[in-house]
Amino acid sequence: MKIAVVTFPGSNCDYDLYKAAQQVGAEVSFVWHRERGLSEYDAVFLPGGFSYGDYLRPGSIARMSPIMEDVIHFVDAGGPVLGVCNGFQVLCEAGMLPGALVRNSMLHFASRDVFLRVERADTLFTADYQRHQVLRVPIAHGDGNYEADEQTLEALESEGRIVLRYVDAAGEATEAANPNGSWHNIAGIINERGNVLGLMPHPERAMEELLGSTDGVGIFTSLASSLAAAAG
Amino acid sequence: MSQYRIEVRVIPRPGLLDPQGKAIHHSLNSLGWKGVRDVRVGKAIYLDMDADSEGAALETAEAMCRRLLANPVTEDFEVSVVGEMEGAES
Numbered sequence A: 001m002k003i004a005v006v007t008f009p010g011s012n013c014d015y016d017l018y019k020a021a022q023q024v025g026a027e028v029s030f031v032w033h034r035e036r037g038l039s040e041y042d043a044v045f046l047p048g049g050f051s052y053g054d055y056l057r058p059g060s061i062a063r064m065s066p067i068m069e070d071v072i073h074f075v076d077a078g079g080p081v082l083g084v085c086n087g088f089q090v091l092c093e094a095g096m097l098p099g100a101l102v103r104n105s106m107l108h109f110a111s112r113d114v115f116l117r118v119e120r121a122d123t124l125f126t127a128d129y130q131r132h133q134v135l136r137v138p139i140a141h142g143d144g145n146y147e148a149d150e151q152t153l154e155a156l157e158s159e160g161r162i163v164l165r166y167v168d169a170a171g172e173a174t175e176a177a178n179p180n181g182s183w184h185n186i187a188g189i190i191n192e193r194g195n196v197l198g199l200m201p202h203p204e205r206a207m208e209e210l211l212g213s214t215d216g217v218g219i220f221t222s223l224a225s226s227l228a229a230a231a232g
Numbered sequence B: 001m002s003q004y005r006i007e008v009r010v011i012p013r014p015g016l017l018d019p020q021g022k023a024i025h026h027s028l029n030s031l032g033w034k035g036v037r038d039v040r041v042g043k044a045i046y047l048d049m050d051a052d053s054e055g056a057a058l059e060t061a062e063a064m065c066r067r068l069l070a071n072p073v074t075e076d077f078e079v080s081v082v083g084e085m086e087g088a089e090s
Helices: A014-023 A066-076 A086-093 A150-158 A217-231 B019-030 B054-069
Strands: A002-007 A027-032 A043-046 A081-084 A100-102 A110-118 A134-141 A145-147 A162-167 A186-190 A196-199 B002-012 B043-051 B075-085
Touching: A002 A014, A014 A027, A014 A217, A043 A066, A043 A086, A066 A081, A081 A086, A086 A100, A086 A196, A110 A186, A162 A196, B002 B054, B043 B054, B054 B075
Parallel strands: A002 A027, A002 A043, A043 A081, A081 A196
Antiparallel strands: A100 A145, A110 A134, A110 A162, A162 A186, A186 A196, B002 B043, B002 B075
């Protein structure tokens, strides 16, 4: 199982993702944004950070990187892509996921643990969780407020493409549990085909008991199991 | 070929929450400007570019907005010519 972690100037969660992929047995490589070719990989990760200093809009300049054409081809061919934080922003800017991530509604950079409810436990990335399981995972972002037009939001709800939602410790999607003003407490969404997941929280920072939580591990074991199954 | 200065204004779409505008609104109110009803914060981008005509310069700037400068999900844009330098180097 080979996983590529794409790095942009300003990526800063690339090593965390690298370690997370390694932890579930993947052979991992960093792929610089100016490099080309992803066909040898089984999955591609877009890391968090502040690519290009978040100039213009977060992810907007990274989206124009040469490697992004290959990411689009990879996705079209059915390859799984995970975008975390800035990676989620890049996926939205590239139109691989709908909507956009704008400034947190309270304006502050939010860096703390949040609770997430798993809304879908039947995706490539979440099969090792139980539906409605509550996870504790850190967030660290200033622009995580998920916005889209009415039609898109309704489609996301009705098609069950909201994979993770911000909740309180009891698993309720309350306003107080929403750290950034995202519509309907959206923390992570998946594309129609089910091979592109974008989320603002950092599962790759919740991989070790020593660091406070292992609730992020399931994202990576789920993907590893489905890749192993696909490889037969 | 002339050189034009183009002003691109990128504005958050109506109805979309603009937290920066809200914070500035609050601050203006607390400074005593009670008559301010709403504040929206966008950005202005200035482009100096060579083009055959004003129309061509605007058309190019609009293409730039659609491709990179504005996000159609959250932002609207307007472009206008704010300066022209005749006989620029060709």
